[in-house]
């Protein structure tokens with residue numbers, strides 16, 4: 205990590221980019237912006253959010269908050285509404301009721317407060333974008349006109365690529381990179397504009413276990429060093445356990461949130477699932493088992509989520 | 515130089531004002547098709563691009579029937595098709611091909627009727643040939659002016675939305691969450707495409723205009739790793755194919771069957787295809803050797 209605090213404030217061409225959203229978000233906060241580790245502050249408050257698709261309630265009264273510098277897992281089985289919830293936060297999905305409040309007030313389109321890495325993101329090898337071009341689009345892809353050559357922008361891209369450990373693939377076409385490398389590039393794309401909140405939708409789904417652990421520890425570093433609230437959705441929580449400060453567990457449309465120890469407990473998850481489940485801790489792993497799912501020799505890899513059929 | 519190249523450039527090539535106009539108009543059209551074509555390939559909207567060429571046929575043949583310059587037919591029908599596709603739902607990936615197909619089908623039906631009426635009406639003999647295969651050697655002053663204005667309109671549409679188009683092509687949800695008006699950007703891109711195709715319809719004809727849109731772009735995307743470089747390369751490929759095509763067509767007046775000349779569009783399309791095949795021999799390296807960080811690049 206070589207990016208620490210508001211970078212290069214003496215460079216007029218790019219200084220407004222990092223400075224403004226940060227200033228906006230911490231406005232009124234009594235924290236000196238130059239301190240290396242800001243006190244954790246509330247970045248997002250989701251309150252009583254309900255989403256219906258054609259009368260079917262996919263989310264029902266979902267409430268939680270996210271804090272800067274923390275990693276929060278959004279855990280739930282497939283189809284539980286994780287992607288829907290992230291799209292609500294991004295303002296891409298309308299809600300039936302409830303509110304989403306971002307620190308600093310309304311979403312500012314020109315100075316994004318949210319970085320986003322969508323689900324199942326595999327890029328076309330023929331896309332004529334190098335990794336560094338994708339990262340640069342994170343800085344100014346929403347702007348009008350063609351980009352003019354800028355040394356500062358190039359340097360900023362280099363810094364962020366270095367920070368995510370993707371500097372060696374900077375000049376490769378992004379679609380030819382491995383899944384783990386693409387995730388790093390997309391994370392760089394999402395954080396280069398210095399958002400307060402980083403949303404990642406199943407970033408580990410297509411990765412082998414080694415790359416998954418690397419990406420997870422990268423995300424933890426990003427949260428701490430950049431003081432970003434990192435929100436990671438996953439249907440399997442064990443890879444996230446070592447870095448997860450808090451968890452939002454979602455099932456049957458409802459969500460419970462808190463620290464891992466508060467939420468990942470038999471009685472809490474039983475109430476959420478509406479049926480008895482056992483939570484088993486085994487060699488530092490957590491298994492969430494429906495009573496009917498306890499079978500000898502059952503795979504430990506995916507039994508921590510109830511089968512959808514239930 | 516002149517004597518050396520005499521066998522290549524048949525007598526009078528550069529003296530003919532028709533040839534000079536053709537070279538200029540051809541270059542302008544190829545240049546404008548490049549950025550549009552690159553985005554068409556990136557976005558996987560070749561089918562929509564092709565639909566516009568059928569729509570152009572309808573517009574051109576209809577324009578002949580009512581006795582106006584076919585370029586108006588190309589342009590007006592192209593923009594009408596843009597709105598129709600947008601209304602039917604070209605934005606959603608799933609209904610995109612359906613929307614395109616419906617518009618294409620309707621356009622083909624109408625062009626069948628118009629071309630039939632053109633062919634059977636004695637006052638417009640040759641209309642079908644002009645519409646289908648272009649009229650690059652008989653471009654009059656007003657057509658040249660309209661072409662230039664349309665080319666400017668395409669650039670004035672594509673340049674402002676350039677980065678937003680790239681970001682939307684990367685992922686439309688990311689773009690939308692960054693405040694990019696994804697749908698508006700998509701419509702602007704479609705309108706620019708319909709105009710670019712209308713311009714190609716003048717040079718190489720309505721049915722072949724997709725070739726000038728897609729071919730150079732696809733060739734360039736095989737050779738380059740960056741969008742800006744892809745657009746420049748596509749422009750060069752398009753201009754090269756057009757100019758060579760014009761030269762060969764001019765020379766072909768001296769080929770058998772003597773005094774007839776082969777159509778320009780044939781040469782242009784064949785040359786584009788040849789360029790595309792040659793470019794296949796050079797794929798960009800999948801992975802360059804590790805680079806030292808900090809090498810400036812630029813989009």
Ligand SMILES: Nc1ncnc2c1ncn2[C@@H]1O[C@H](COP(=O)(O)OP(=O)(O)O)[C@@H](O)[C@H]1O
Pocket residue numbers: 257262280281282283284285286287288289
């Ligand atoms: N646009 C939509 N229209 C109708 N139903 C949807 C839509 N998007 C998602 N759903 C449904 O909402 C539920 C939650 O989906 P999703 O948020 O994608 O779950 P997850 O990301 O947790 O797998 C699923 O049952 C899905 O079929």
Ligand SMILES: [Mg+2]
Pocket residue numbers: 286287288323405406
């Ligand atoms: Mg999902």
